[in-house]
Amino acid sequence: MSTRNDSSSTRIAFVCVQNAGRSQMAHAFAERELATRRLDGAVELVTGGTRPADRVHAEVVEAMAAVGVDLGDRTPREVTFEEIRASDYVITMGCSAEDVCPAGWAGENRDWGLEDPDGKPSEAVARIRDEIERRVVALFDEIAAAD
Secondary structure, eight states, rough: OOOOSSSSSSSEEEEEEESSHHHHHHHHHHHHHHHTTTTTTTTEEEESSOOOOOOOOOOHHHHHHTTTTOTTOOOOOBHHHHHTTSSEEEESSSSSTTTTOOOOSSEEEEEOOOOOOOOOOOHHHHHHHHHHHHHHHHHHHHOOOOO
16 A cells, blocks of 8 residues: 555545535545454544534434434544645545645545535435445555555
8 A cells, every 4th residue: 555644554535625524424434444344554544624614514414324324423623734745645525625735745636526415405415425435435445456
């Protein structure tokens, strides 16, 4: 696994503006992948926003609860320049990384171009959730194949 950070692990940052929806779902699915694949110590996860909200969106908490993931106690947080710089992958959710990734940063940025679930009906949030889950699993498959 490649590394930009100081440890031997791969660091993945899931970043969005508010850190209250898409990035929280991606982070939770990534945590599940870590546990399922027994990758403790091999992959580090970071999530944050550039302008974090006060809480995770209620419709996101509800959609994740429907698949057995509790986000009720999560709090959006601000991502730091240092966290981004130390990441191998910065995954933005549809909000571009231009404000996030520092100039000269050598890691890999991917923008997943996902619709914001905030204020959407439960069916739309479920579709976004399922797409995030699919992409997180594919990312972990890709990282495993490169190892």
